[in-house]
Amino acid sequence: MFAFGAGSMTAALALPRVLDALPDRPVMFGGALLMVATLLGLGMTVLVAGLGWSILLAAWLLVGLGYSAVLTPSGRLLRRSAHAGDRPALFAAQFALSHACWLVTYPLSGWMLTVYGVIPALAGLALLAGIGMLIALKLWPANDPVEVEHTHDNLPLDHPHLQGHRRHSHALIIDESHPRWATHF
Structure with a gap:
């Protein structure tokens, strides 16, 4: 949790300057790609060298960076997408949707880890995140x-x-x- 939080806070503190220089879309997709690549890289590392604390902490730090790069700019998108009177409902809907995703993926990751092991669980979660990223790329065109x-x-x-x-x-x-x-x- 410390490594994830450190990565998340590092990104959150850097994002105001980053978002002054870059649009939201590439920052958010870069964060998503970082998370997918980290899960796959962790799986490959575990396959080759086994799982160690330093590798696990580095992976959690990178996942925290990516997570914050995806979620922090989302508030800007939501704010731009609704009138002031509609924003509370929009933010509540986004909160509910994100927690519904957690409600599915937390037990799914535990089940995959228990039934299939570390490497298939990491690959499965990376696949799920990659599919989400591809859907987002389709729904949010680059020239929007x-x-x-x-x-x-x-x-x-x-x-x-x-x-x-x-x-x-x-x-x-x-x-x-x-x-x-x-x-x-």
Whole structure:
């Protein structure tokens, strides 16, 4: 827990400067990749040299770094994705979803470790994390703009949102005026 916490805090303290220089997406995917690579690397190390405290602590430190690099910027994404009044519900939903994932993966990791051993458990968890990363890559495209140019054919031209211009651009938040993520409404 100390090594994981040290890695997590190191990343959290460095992330404000990192996120000033880099967008959220590559930082978050870099953190996810670090976790997957660390699990696979730990499995390979255990296979070749066995499991030792120094290797395990180094792996936990790296997993903590990756974990924080994924989760810390997620608050920025959630904040950008909702109006102020909707944020408590959005953050609560994210909290519930993350804990539901823990509810599945903690027992799964213990079961895999007990039934199959260390190396298959690490490989299985790396595979699960890799699948999650691939899904995220598919759902969050690299060219996802903050501001989206779009039209509202469903709104009258004098609607306050349009301000006299049917085609306009702004940060897109799913709401009554923008019921889905798309380039045209």
